[in-house]
Amino acid sequence: MVAHVLRLRLAMMLGALRGDRDHVLRRAVGLFVLIAGTVFAAVNVVALADSDRLTTAVVTVLAGSAVTLGFAIAPPVTASVDPLDPRRFAVICPEPRPLAAALLAAGFFSVPVVVVVVLAVSLAVAWTAHGAPVGGSIVSIVLGVTTCVLLARVSLALGALVRRPRQSRELIGVYLVAVLVVVVPVGIFLGSLEWRGAVPSQLVSAAEVLGWTPVGAAWNIAVAPTAGAAAASVVVALATVALLAAAWFVLVRVLLTTTPRPFTVRERAGLGWFALLPGTPGGAVAARSLSYWFRDRRYVVNVVVVPIAAVLTTLPLIVAGVPVEYAVLLPAPIIALFLGWLPHNDLAYDSTALWMHIASGVRGLSDRLGRLVPVVLIALPLLAIAIPLAVAVHGRWAFAPALVGVCAALFLSGLGLSSIASVVAPYAVSRPGDSPFQQPQRTGSGGVASQALVMIGALLAASPAIWFAWQAVASDTADAFAALWAGLGAGVVVLLVGVAVGAAQFERRGTRLMEFAEAT
Numbered sequence: 001m002v003a004h005v006l007r008l009r010l011a012m013m014l015g016a017l018r019g020d021r022d023h024v025l026r027r028a029v030g031l032f033v034l035i036a037g038t039v040f041a042a043v044n045v046v047a048l049a050d051s052d053r054l055t056t057a058v059v060t061v062l063a064g065s066a067v068t069l070g071f072a073i074a075p076p077v078t079a080s081v082d083p084l085d086p087r088r089f090a091v092i093c094p095e096p097r098p099l100a101a102a103l104l105a106a107g108f109f110s111v112p113v114v115v116v117v118v119l120a121v122s123l124a125v126a127w128t129a130h131g132a133p134v135g136g137s138i139v140s141i142v143l144g145v146t147t148c149v150l151l152a153r154v155s156l157a158l159g160a161l162v163r164r165p166r167q168s169r170e171l172i173g174v175y176l177v178a179v180l181v182v183v184v185p186v187g188i189f190l191g192s193l194e195w196r197g198a199v200p201s202q203l204v205s206a207a208e209v210l211g212w213t214p215v216g217a218a219w220n221i222a223v224a225p226t227a228g229a230a231a232a233s234v235v236v237a238l239a240t241v242a243l244l245a246a247a248w249f250v251l252v253r254v255l256l257t258t259t260p261r262p263f264t265v266r267e268r269a270g271l272g273w274f275a276l277l278p279g280t281p282g283g284a285v286a287a288r289s290l291s292y293w294f295r296d297r298r299y300v301v302n303v304v305v306v307p308i309a310a311v312l313t314t315l316p317l318i319v320a321g322v323p324v325e326y327a328v329l330l331p332a333p334i335i336a337l338f339l340g341w342l343p344h345n346d347l348a349y350d351s352t353a354l355w356m357h358i359a360s361g362v363r364g365l366s367d368r369l370g371r372l373v374p375v376v377l378i379a380l381p382l383l384a385i386a387i388p389l390a391v392a393v394h395g396r397w398a399f400a401p402a403l404v405g406v407c408a409a410l411f412l413s414g415l416g417l418s419s420i421a422s423v424v425a426p427y428a429v430s431r432p433g434d435s436p437f438q439q440p441q442r443t444g445s446g447g448v449a450s451q452a453l454v455m456i457g458a459l460l461a462a463s464p465a466i467w468f469a470w471q472a473v474a475s476d477t478a479d480a481f482a483a484l485w486a487g488l489g490a491g492v493v494v495l496l497v498g499v500a501v502g503a504a505q506f507e508r509r510g511t512r513l514m515e516f517a518e519a520t
Helices: 002-015 021-050 053-078 086-092 096-106 111-129 134-162 169-191 201-210 227-257 264-268 281-295 297-312 314-319 331-359 364-394 397-424 446-474 479-508 510-519
Strands: none
Touching (some): 086 227, 096 227, 134 227, 281 297, 331 364, 331 397, 331 446, 364 479, 479 510
16 A cells, blocks of 8 residues: 555656646746755755854754744645545545555655755755764654654644635634734844844754754754753654654544535635634634624724724833833733723623523523633734834843733733623623714713723732733843743633633623613
8 A cells, every 4th residue: 555655646746747838837937946946955054064063053953943843834824735635545445554654654755845855964964064973863854854744744634624615714814813923923033133143042042942842852863962962852853753643643543434524505605703613602602703803893993992002101101211121011011901801891792682692592601712712813913923022122032931921911811800890790882883982871880890890900910920020120030930920820810710700690690681781
């Protein structure tokens, strides 16, 4: 079977160069550009032999980690279809294990893998010039390439389990959010570094950390500073390969014994987020909330105002004489606080549509979690941009964990408390279709109290993280990690407790909530 699958794979690769003249011309030009780019990159990689050992090690680990991660995320982002999908062999009733082994071997025969092998061999030339053992270089290349192939196989298999017949614009939006969350912070980090003829210490630290992770361990073997570090990287790389191989064999068995769900009807129905998210009560609530958050002017105005207001708060501080490097640390926590605060009255924005949740018997936990999905999807890219920008202007990347901890505490605590407030103390808001700046008359101060309590509660929950962050700014950056863990711990605890309490209150106060919706 292995020989047959390999011949099939090679035939498919050669078949890409067949067809009409225009198709062959485009493929030939693309292949020429790829070969030229690979040769150019290989020449520059070999030139690392003239650099110092530290530069070569940092470039190797960072570039290898980026390439390895690319093999994992490229298939879902590009919506790639696996030409050797295990389900295509189901008609001949193969045994899962031999088929998985054959398809894994065929995975090494692809253009991206060939490019990686060429560049890895070029890196090995530079490693050898700096005294790396030949055996270590071979082990590094083999484990690195194997990890890339396994990640691609697993990613394609997972995509085959959940892929729909065509990409929806909602799914593309989710992919863009994921790319923003990863690419923007890295780009800001690299752009803020000062090289001054040497590798920045931040990159050295990043390479050391990545050398202990599954994506970078294989590439750290040949360039590790000590034999002990190289042995540890070998252990991590072997464990990664073993786990990915086990996952691949399990996924092949699942694919051969699972009937794909018929998504075609749902996609043609144009249900948007309802077609993308799981068909569960929580998924339905999340889909409806997402539709409102991205289409209702009342939500859109809130989302737009938050980052603008956060940035404007720095102007009075700068005018008052606060140094810019300290004033820029304020907008990110303000964004996190207000984004966590936004859902504190989300039930009121539903108006009479709330009856769908209550009449259908939706569990409180499904309602509470589903309503948090939109604000999380919006907050992630906003904070992924705001935090690195603030740290870059501040000038000390060692402070980044502290800022992440403060923002996490404010955001997660705000979500938890909002999950309670929206059920216990909803207040009237502008009705659907009205101007977002038109507010109805209210009797009493319940709305003001609920708004204030959510904000004050989030600030109190984040106070330990804020204290450690202040210490990190004023004196010792070692407190930055204390702020990180204190913020994450407090935020997660308040979120879990808030969602649980809000869920219980939603089920208990269903009648009162319906009366409120009808009255407003």
